[in-house]
Amino acid sequence: MEQVKVGCCGFPKGRRRYFSVFSLVEVQQTFYKPPAVDTVLKWRKEAPRDFEFTIKAWQLITHPPSSPTYRKLGWRVPSEQVGRYGFFCPTDEVLQAWEKTKEIALALRAKVVVFQTPASFTDCSRNIDNMKCFFRRLDRGDFLFVWEPRGDWDGNSIVSLCRELELSHCVDPLEKTPLYGELKYFRLHGGRGYRHKYSEEELQLLSRLVGGKAYVLFNNISMYDDALSFSNLLRAQSGKLSQAGL
Numbered sequence: 001m002e003q004v005k006v007g008c009c010g011f012p013k014g015r016r017r018y019f020s021v022f023s024l025v026e027v028q029q030t031f032y033k034p035p036a037v038d039t040v041l042k043w044r045k046e047a048p049r050d051f052e053f054t055i056k057a058w059q060l061i062t063h064p065p066s067s068p069t070y071r072k073l074g075w076r077v078p079s080e081q082v083g084r085y086g087f088f089c090p091t092d093e094v095l096q097a098w099e100k101t102k103e104i105a106l107a108l109r110a111k112v113v114v115f116q117t118p119a120s121f122t123d124c125s126r127n128i129d130n131m132k133c134f135f136r137r138l139d140r141g142d143f144l145f146v147w148e149p150r151g152d153w154d155g156n157s158i159v160s161l162c163r164e165l166e167l168s169h170c171v172d173p174l175e176k177t178p179l180y181g182e183l184k185y186f187r188l189h190g191g192r193g194y195r196h197k198y199s200e201e202e203l204q205l206l207s208r209l210v211g212g213k214a215y216v217l218f219n220n221i222s223m224y225d226d227a228l229s230f231s232n233l234l235r236a237q238s239g240k241l242s243q244a245g246l
Contacts, residue, residue, distance in 0.1 A: 003212065003213055004215075004216060004234055005023060005215050006022065006024065006227050006230055006231045006234070007024030007216075007217055007218075007227060008025060008026070008217065008219070008224060009025075009056075009187065009217050009223065010026070010028040010029075010223075011025060012223050012224040015046055015047075016046070019046065019047050019051060022227065023048070023050065023051055024054070024215065024217070025052075025053060026054045026055065026114065026187075026219075027040075027053055027054070027056065027104075027110070030055045030057070030058055030105075031056040031057065031058060031069070031116070032059065032073065033073055033074050034100050034103075034104050037103060037104065037107050040104055041107050044107065044108050044109060052110075053110040054110055054112035054113070054114060054217075055105050055108065055113055056113075056114045056116060057097075057101045057113055057114065059073070060086065060094065061088060061094050061098055061101070062087070062088065062115055062116060062117050062121070063085075063118050064082070064086035064120070065077040065085055065086065066082075067086070081093070085097075087117075087121055088127070088130040088133070088134040089130060090130060090133045090134065098134075098138065101113065102143075105143065111142060112144045112146060112183070113145055113146065114146045114187075115145065115146065115147050115148070115167075116147075116148040117147070117148070117149050117150060117151060119150045119151045119152075120151060121149065121151045122151045122152050122153070123151070123152060123153040123157045128157065128161065131161060131165065135166075135167070136165070144183050145165075145166065146167065146170045146181075146183065146185045147161075147167040147168070147170060148169075148170035155179055158180065159180045162179070162180035163180060167180070167181065168180065168181025168182065168183040168184070168185055170185045170186065170187055171186065172187060172189055173209040174205065184210065184211075184212065184215065185214070185215045185217075186210065186217065187217045187219050188206075188216070188219060188220065188226070189219050190218075190219065190221060190222070191220075194219065194220045194221050195220065195221050196220055197221075197222040197225070198218075198222075198226045198229070200233075203229055204233070206230065207230070207237060216230065218230070
């Protein structure tokens, strides 16, 4: 594995062009509405053998139907079933959403699954109990699970849950420090509205913060250009170290 793998959250360019530049992508469609298995098998076949897919877990697991992201789901959750989706609820519906996520991950040969929880998923006993129930029921196989809490969580709660449930804590390293996990998985969102373009100084800082083996995924409007600039920066730094005999 490369020391630092860089890519985008989704394909901001055509897949053929993307595959020629990067060795990693985080699939976003699986969060909104999982594509057909035949579709992702085609992606896997198109990609280079050593290309890596990671995927974002289906929103039915993590987000309640009140989330605006459900507009892209393609169907409306019946009112009598609203409480059975999201927030890792201990329901058959949430487990079925995991089985669909798992099916796509296996088709892509993706090892890393990202569970992003919304700002409304806060540090409380009910949410903690739901997470424990959900992850304890899974047959995780060889999967590596990443949790990105976007809500207000105490650091001790994050560490405790990640340790107990074998999760890696995901953050934007320019904003927060990861608290737990051997797997370093970073997502850079470009601030409010995803519109920020990262400066050379920020990318230099990012290269110092990442350190060691890590996944770095850009998720802002200029994600393709920023990911490419960061890849080139890492390549230049590696070349200088080689020339120095380090």
